[in-house]
Amino acid sequence: MRRRIMGWFSAGLISLGVGHAVACSVPAPALSIDPPGFYDDPAGYAQAVKPMRGFVDRLNKAADSNQWSCALDLLEGWARADALMGPIAGYQGYYERSWAGTDFALVLLRLPKDVSSANEQRLRIITPWLARIAVATRDADAINHLHNNLVYWAGLNLVAIGTVARQQELVEAGLARAREGIRDIGPRGELEREIKRGDRALHYHTFALIPLVFAAELAQRHGVDLYQENHGAIGRLANLVIQAVQDPSSFARITPVEQKPFPWTFQDELSWMEPYYAHTRDKRLPTLIAPRRPFNEWRLGGNVTAAWGAVLPR
Incomplete structure (x- = not known):
């Protein structure tokens, strides 16, 4: 994975070492x-x-x-x-x-x-x-049967494990589920099934974006560019969420329902921004990423910034 994180952060991790000194009790x-x-x-x-x-x-x-x-x-x-x-x-x-x-x-x-x-x-x-x-x-x-964000997460599960286990049939099953999510993304970046979540619609658009970005990153290892599919649909969904982070009221063009994000919606569940910025260099992202670093997401292997982050411009 990318190891392009800020120098001070890398140095901090390296100083922790790789040794066997820390006792490890298995629960x-x-x-x-x-x-x-x-x-x-x-x-x-x-x-x-x-x-x-x-x-x-x-x-x-x-x-x-x-x-x-x-x-x-x-x-x-x-x-x-x-x-x-x-x-x-x-x-x-x-x-x-x-x-x-x-x-x-x-x-x-x-x-x-x-x-x-x-x-x-x-x-x-x-x-x-x-x-x-x-x-x-x-x-x-x-x-x-849900055909929503949980299917996209299942797709990431299959692509990630298939990559680790070198089982292409699992990767293909995961890509099929990620592609279902990509096909679901509308012309404004909207996801109809997630709009139905009412005042949590913005949260679930953000939550749905996470597995699609990470699946797209892993898919590149298999020669597949999910970012280009459905006319750049992942980018449309990312743009919708980026605009909502910058100005939550902008989401009103998707649904008139007042949104109630969870406390973590605009914190660690924006961890997709790390690989997405490394991939796209979207100039809007550094000011959104910097104050939130490091991103830690329990579903994504821990410190996403350390594993996926790119150096931000000064």
Whole structure:
């Protein structure tokens, strides 16, 4: 991935080292993930996802501090237990497992080449588990019937894990889902299904954009330019969101409903701006990116700025 982040930030990361000095205890594997819906029972949801989110947080912090041995300990421990692969009775668990698998894959895509080469045996344990997560995501009717942002996130899951596992059929399944999202983008950058979210429409446009940008970035590794598809549709959606960040009232041209973004909508869920700026050099973005750095998103491997960021103009 791109390592073009500001010099001071890179130096700070390098100073943390790659050694084995930090003790790494692997949390007990969460064998299944089956919380109540995020909106159905917020308190029950928050409690049920704690074990998985705690693991993700520990994994991402290990990656952010270049503690790659610890990161691999964590992933191997959960892989050996086939974590998160237990039955799901509801629907939210399918989304959570998809997001977690995406994060795990993006952490592995941050691995330095020498670390990957030295740990091939461990990766042979981890990657089949990730592939099982991807197949379960691909086949999840609880996601596939929605035809909304969660399908696009499933697409990123499949492209990311397929890239790590070198399974082209998973990559192709992911590209198909990302392309569904790209086809959904209208002439003004709007997503009709996300407009139906009422006062959360702006939030869900932003949330839908994240997997499309990251899928487009990974697709380039496979010789596919998703940015050009549907007449540059990702760019239209990005432009809509950029304008809304600059002036939230601009979103009124998409829907007259007054918007109520979450606190994180215009913070870490703008993490897509890092790879998008590196790709496009959109002159509007540095002033939006700089005060928000570093971007940290639990679904995207931790510190997105460190992994994907470009040097900003002074």
